[in-house]
Amino acid sequence: MNVFAAIGRVFLAFLGETGRLCIFMADAVSAVLRPPIYWSLIFKQMMRIGYFSLPVVGLTAFFTGGVLALQIAIGTDRYNAGAYVPQIVAIGITRELGPVIAGLMVAGRVAAAIAAEIGTMRVTEQIDALTTLATNPIKYLVVPRLIAAVISMPILVAIADSIGVFGGFAVATQKLDFTGAIYLKNTIDFITHQDVSSGLIKAAVFGFIIALMGCYNGFHSRGGAQGVGAATTDAVVSASILILAANYVLTSVLFSK
Amino acid sequence: MTAKVELRGVKKRFGPKVVLDGVDLTIAQGESLVVIGGSGTGKSVMIKCVLGILKPDAGQIFVDGKEVTRLSGRARDAMLRKFGMLFQGAALFDSLSVWENVAFGLIQGRGMAKAKARDIAIEKLAKVGLGPEVANLSPSELSGGMQKRVGLARAIAADPEIIFFDEPTTGLDPIMADVINDLIIATVKDVGATTLSITHDMVSARKIAGRIAMLYRGKIIWEGPTAQIDTSGNAYVDQFIHGRAEGPIKMEVRR
Numbered sequence: 181m182n183v184f185a186a187i188g189r190v191f192l193a194f195l196g197e198t199g200r201l202c203i204f205m206a207d208a209v210s211a212v213l214r215p216p217i218y219w220s221l222i223f224k225q226m227m228r229i230g231y232f233s234l235p236v237v238g239l240t241a242f243f244t245g246g247v248l249a250l251q252i253a254i255g256t257d258r259y260n261a262g263a264y265v266p267q268i269v270a271i272g273i274t275r276e277l278g279p280v281i282a283g284l285m286v287a288g289r290v291a292a293a294i295a296a297e298i299g300t301m302r303v304t305e306q307i308d309a310l311t312t313l314a315t316n317p318i319k320y321l322v323v324p325r326l327i328a329a330v331i332s333m334p335i336l337v338a339i340a341d342s343i344g345v346f347g348g349f350a351v352a353t354q355k356l357d358f359t360g361a362i363y364l365k366n367t368i369d370f371i372t373h374q375d376v377s378s379g380l381i382k383a384a385v386f387g388f389i390i391a392l393m394g395c396y397n398g399f400h401s402r403g404g405a406q407g408v409g410a411a412t413t414d415a416v417v418s419a420s421i422l423i424l425a426a427n428y429v430l431t432s433v434l435f436s437k
Numbered sequence: 438m439t440a441k442v443e444l445r446g447v448k449k450r451f452g453p454k455v456v457l458d459g460v461d462l463t464i465a466q467g468e469s470l471v472v473i474g475g476s477g478t479g480k481s482v483m484i485k486c487v488l489g490i491l492k493p494d495a496g497q498i499f500v501d502g503k504e505v506t507r508l509s510g511r512a513r514d515a516m517l518r519k520f521g522m523l524f525q526g527a528a529l530f531d532s533l534s535v536w537e538n539v540a541f542g543l544i545q546g547r548g549m550a551k552a553k554a555r556d557i558a559i560e561k562l563a564k565v566g567l568g569p570e571v572a573n574l575s576p577s578e579l580s581g582g583m584q585k586r587v588g589l590a591r592a593i594a595a596d597p598e599i600i601f602f603d604e605p606t607t608g609l610d611p612i613m614a615d616v617i618n619d620l621i622i623a624t625v626k627d628v629g630a631t632t633l634s635i636t637h638d639m640v641s642a643r644k645i646a647g648r649i650a651m652l653y654r655g656k657i658i659w660e661g662p663t664a665q666i667d668t669s670g671n672a673y674v675d676q677f678i679h680g681r682a683e684g685p686i687k688m689e690v691r692r
Contacts, residue, residue: 301530304526304528305524305525305526305528306528306529306530306531308485308488308490308524308528309522309524309528309529309530311488311489311490311517312488312490312517312520312521312522312601313517313541313542313545313546313591314514314517314518314542314545314546314547315541315542315545315546316514320545
């Protein structure tokens with residue numbers, strides 16, 4: 181087998197996929213801007229994407245904040261910087277860990293669910309049925325999920341930030357020798373608007389990525405149960421990778437001085 | 438005789454596989470045309486091209502004398518409002534109740550008020566022999582035959598001018614298949630619609646067709662009134678309607 185042919189085929193397939201994704205994204209974004217807007221569907225999706233993700237995101241944020249406090253206390257023992265636990269937890273959670281961990285958890289939960297639902301609709305001809313009923317499937321299925329995810333994720337991350345900082349607070353006051361008042365005062369004095377708002381901007385972008393990859397992979401699933409399974413996997417994997425890549429780009433843009 | 442739907446030289450291929458190889462077909466106003474053909478001969482693809490779900494590679498499609506192949510946006514929605522379609526697997530929306538399925542085209546496609554649309558949905562369900570007690574059920578609670586009937590009610594909900602039936606009797610027992618056939622004939626007469634059905638069920642085809650056309654290898658190889666199907670003199674048609682394994686049509690079996 182020709183090695184160059186194999187490499188070329190993979191590369192062309194990659195370009196084709198990227199092109200299809202860009203066209204899909206352009207269709208979806210232009211549909212966001214044009215009526216009709218299905219408010220009740222947006223609300224329903226916000227419940228599914230945002231509200232029902234709260235337990236998962238809250239628990240992971242709590243443990244992440246806790247372990248962060250513990251690691252900083254242990255790690256900084258070597259040069260007596262243990263007093264900076266509140267500041268490092270606050271900045272670490274709000275800038276990076278809050279949005280990224282919430283993003284990855286929601287990608288696993290929601291991108292998979294969206295891809296499975298839309299993929300099943302595709303293979304059972306429900307999407308074609310929408311078209312024959314003079315309803316644009318992009319507007320009816322994709323737009324409400326995109327809008328709901330972009331609105332829900334920042335709210336979810338704001339809550340995750342609070343719970344994460346509280347996780348650090350719990351460990352610092354129970355296991356390390358911090359008093360609650362000092363921990364809170366150090367956190368509040370140190371943290372800036374930019375720390376929080378940069379995390380929330382990231383969250384909105386991650387929400388867009390999650391809904392887009394779920395919808396895109398669902399829409400393009402082929403061939404029955406196996407195709408839907410593949411679409412679900414692809415949605416989670418691609419959303420996760422894009423979230424981590426976008427996180428780097430956003431960090432370098434938001435904090436460039 | 439005015440043509441309600443006309444296909445001229447429609448071609449469609451998926452990669453190297455040619456599915457439609459220049460289909461010419463005319464459906465007259467008020468006519469009931471059945472297209473027969475084996476599995477995988479492109480019957481569904483042909484219907485999807487007319488509805489614009491798939492874009493043909495070449496050829497033209499006319500609805501009421503207007504070319505529709507390159508329509509988009511509002512013009513396309515307006516064209517689609519003339520159509521109703523019954524899908525092979527019914528394709529009911531499983532997130533919605535039965536009446537919401539039937540009323541979907543009225544509420545979403547035409548912006549009708551919910552209460553009024555619900556009344557129409559219940560009236561259409563009665564036409565396909567379903568009582569108001571099923572209206573609030575979810576499609577997954579229904580049997581295959583009942584799902585087909587709901588699909589039929591949804592297809593006729595907005596009184597379309599043209600109705601497409603994609604394998605309306607596939608997967609049903611012979612009695613339920615006949616019930617569906619009768620419903621199709623009754624509802625079509627009631628609505629006064631032009632219909633195009635695709636099927637490989639000859640019993641169904643003979644019953645609902647005014648005219649029959651046969652699709653083979655992406656082309657229409659024979660068409661004529663239902664009464665002439667037994668005397669077509671076409672070896673392909675004869676083999677198909679009698680269901681013989683031996684004949685000019687070779688099944689492509691590759692293992």
